[in-house]
Amino acid sequence: MIKLYDSGVYVKNGSEIVPAGTDLGVSIEDAKKGTMAYSILEAHNTTDDMKDLTLKFDAMASHDITFVGIIQTAKASGLKKFPLPYVLTNCHNSLCAVGGTINEDDHMFGLSAAKKYGGIYVPAHQAVIHSYMRENYAGCGKMILGSDSHTRYGALGTMAIGEGGGELVKQLLEKTYDVPYPKVVGIKLTGKPKPGIGSHDVALAIIGKVFKNGYVKNSVMEFFGDGIKNLNVEFRNGIDVMTTETTCLTSIWETDEQVKNFLDIHHRVEDYKELKPADVAYYDGMVEINLEEIESMIALPAHPSNVYSIRELYENLDEILTETEANCKKLGMDIDLKSKVVNGKLRAEQGVIGGCSGGTFDNIVGALDVLKGHAIAEEFTLSIYPGSQPAYMMFNEMGLNIEAMKSGAIMRTAFCGPCFGAGDTPANNQLSIRHNTRNFPSREGSKPGLGQTSSVALMDAKSIAATALNGGFITAATDLDVEYTDTTATYKYDDTPYKNKVHNYGKTPVAEPEVELIEGPNIKPWPEMPELTENVLFKVTAFIDDPVTTTDELIPSGETSSFRSNPYGLSEFTLSRRVPEYVGKSKAVREFEYAREKGENPFEKFDELKPVYEKVKTLVEVDPTEIGIGSLVYANKPGDGSAREQAASCQKVLGGWGNICHEYATKRYRSNVINWGMLPFTMEEDAPFGDEAYLLVTDVRKALKEGIEDITAYVLGDEIKKFNLKLTNLTQDERQVLLDGCLINYYRKNN
Missing domain, CATH: 3.40.1060.10 (Aconitase, Domain 2)
Structure with missing residues (x-):
């Protein structure tokens, strides 16, 4: 195969x-x-x-849980106008259902920013970010940068990249995206x-x-x-x-x-x-x-790579479910899939088709071909989200919306929420099958810390529809005899909704500097961030030994996305579903650093630091007020999944000054760590320290200035242990960002 x-x-x-x-x-x-x-x-x-x-890109795109922070960062760095087409969509917090006015406040900020700086603004429910970009911007030979990890338009001849907000800020400031070939x-x-x-x-x-x-x-x-x-x-x-x-x-x-x-x-x-x-x-x-x-496939919890054909699943059902439950338990998901097996068949209670992967015309028509003339089982619910209003209009014209609703499916507007836990959350211990992009822990909206645990398996829209007709029992679409519509012949496009509702649709945007940004009470500026010191004392406030750590674990999705415009508010959720004590421990370390920045001696002020300083003095001779103090996250392989910069920025807001890992899961997460001024350490050996250990890293400014990649560090335990860290593959600009303390400081100096 x-x-x-x-x-x-x-x-x-x-x-x-x-x-x-x-x-x-x-x-x-x-x-x-x-x-x-x-x-x-x-x-x-x-x-x-x-x-x-x-690299410089032809266009950029952001949605409503990323564009506020990006524009705030660019504004603090000297932004005057958008130098390239920048599309601001509102497809993640579209429902405006959590946190009072704050979601719609973000939307109004986006509209005012599009007017002030010259951008394109797509109102809520009009389109999923990637549907809109495919319909209007992707073209052969182009490059597009987006602040959503699923920025991918390769099938239309466009090399598109999803990155953290810092990389979009660079383009807004007419800088470049730097990457080795x-x-x-x-x-x-x-x-x-x-x-x-x-x-x-x-x-x-x-x-x-x-x-x-x-x-x-x-x-x-x-x-x-x-x-x-x-x-x-x-x-x-x-x-x-x-x-x-x-x-x-x-x-x-x-x-x-x-x-x-x-x-x-x-x-x-x-x-x-x-x-x-x-x-x-x-x-x-x-x-x-x-x-x-290729067979009909299923990705069981809790990763899109946990893949089996539906045939393989049923041939080895007990073994596969036992292993899946055990792996999920290690991630804090206490799920019970085996209780859902009836007469050798696995049963789900919910289906969702939508977003940038499932909400395409082709996928939805295929699912409705399966459902046509049939009724969905009473105990199974199915929601369908077309990717855009033009697509929704096509379904109406073809009569497919009526057919879907007759079958018992619910047709909804363009919305990404179910993909990250902000819509269609199942009941406790339910299994949801979805044609969307991810099935990470809690991605469906459950809260294991509160005893609420459900899970997601990924399947194709056609097999989800087949399952819906079969009482929720997982069913391969290839088991059915269905006459499928030739969607190439039936596909149409009417952009009237965009002409009527999208700001600057079809126009060359012009900045209007006199427009004032509309900033609601939840929209907060970034805190001041100090320069990197020559020597840094770290306290490990999260030690994660999982094979891979996702950005969803670093900063959960779902309703927390409502606080993406509030750095301090959002930081309260950092690692909350993986290391619940992390926030409190990191805040305590942040108090040490706050004291230092005021000119106080934290090693005298805080009893916890007094014995630590006795060890520090044996290694370096330096004024204690010149030793930066920060928290640190250790993980084997962090950063799989979303491009969201907040997976890193929340650590920095809480006083994080570094990460240590064996390797970074993605380039985009490592870039986020760097752009927020945290040292992206790697190490080859097993960690010679554990949770709550104090580590001293010496001569780090010198190493960055001179391009030294091997860094000396010490574990300050009952005995002092020397070990090696690495700072590799950093560009000169990245080194300077780290020296300055973050990307905002770097551009503030240069602009």
Whole structure:
């Protein structure tokens, strides 16, 4: 079904895979230039150096739980106007149902910012962020940067990257996105999916193969092959958006007449050009996928990589559920899936189809084809969220909304909430099956700390519909005989809702500096952050030994998203569902640093620090008021999942000055750590310390200034233990950001 190659390969004429050692008359270095990725990156690079890229993007996009913080940061750094098209959508806190006025306050801030700085503002319920960008901005050869991790438009010929807010701030200040030239991994598609197979089945199969082994981590996934022509554009979009869950950097696909027709329908045929690999192209890795062999898939809790075919699930049901429950328990999820097995079948109580992955026209039409003329079981609920108002209008015109409602499904407006726990939260101990992007712990909105635990399995829309008809018992769509609609022939687009409601739709935005930003009571500025000191005393306030730590664990999603505009308010939720005591312990350390910043001697003021200082004095001779004091999180592999910068900024607000890990799960989380002025340490050996240990790191400013990567540190326990940390792969600008204390300080100095 899916084959991974052990090494790099050549590809001839966009199809034939040739071993790297073959003499094709072109060097590997020259053949690397034959990828689609190379030409797009070269066109957006601001220098001739293709080893260390400095990129500028064609457009950017943010939603309503990220754009306030980004604009506040850019404003504090000297922002005058948006220098590129910047789309502000309102698809995450659309319901305005939590926290009184604060969600709508954020929306009004966004509208005033779009007017003041010259942006595009999309009101709530009009469109999911990525649906809007696909419909209006993605085009062949473009690059788009977004503050949502699922910023992926590769199927439309756009290399799109999801990053933390700091990286968008850099673009707003006309700086660059700096990244080493990435590996490019070929994804060769052949064959044609069987009836009943959908985009999520293909995507989950890929994630299951490449996530755990890191095969495409921080790489470009480049899709090519004869199989692409057998997938309509919406099917491709559905696969592409899930490439985020592989931890790749971005993606790009071959383009063809179907893409041209899609862009033409969206009144943008001029954005089309043919993209394909050169006659000879070199890839650093290769994934071969025979679409004919893809089965109906399911990703069980609590990660999209916990993937099985539905056939495999039922062949090994007890063993798989036992292992899943045990793994979830390690993450604080005490779920009971085995109680849901009846006569050898696993039963779910809820289904959701929506968001940037499930809410496409193709997925919803396929699900409604399954439901047509049937009734959903009374004990199962199904909610369907089209990705945009134009898509909703298409369903109305086709009569599909009526068919859906007759079956018992609920048709809703464009909203991302169920994907991160802000809508359709199941009852305690229920299992929800969803065609959306993630099934991390508590991603469905449950609160294990309060004894409320439900869980999510990911499935394709067609199989969710099949399950809905089968009393909630997990059912593969391939088990049904359904005549599916040719969505390529029926797809239409009417952008009248956007013309009437989107600020600056179809226009070149012009900044109006006289407009005042509307700031509600929950919109707070960032706190002042000190420069890095030469020597730093850390206290470990969270020691997490899980194989991977997600950004959802670092800062939970769901209703906490209402506080994304309030740094102090949001920080109260940091690690609350994984290390509940973290906030209190970090605040105590922050008091030590506050005293130092006032010119007091914290080692005299706080009894806890007195014995620590006795050990410090044996290692360094320095004024105690010049030793910075910060909290620190240790995790083996932090940062999988969302691009949200608050996973790092909340630590900084609470007094965090560093992370230590074996490796960072994603480039975007590491960038967030750096942009918020926390030292991104790594270490090769097992940690010689535990929770609540005091660590002293010496000469760190000198190391950053001189590019020294090996850092000396000490565990200040009953005995002093020396160990080594590393600060690797930092650009000169990143080093200066760390020295200045954060990105805001860095730009404030430079502007």
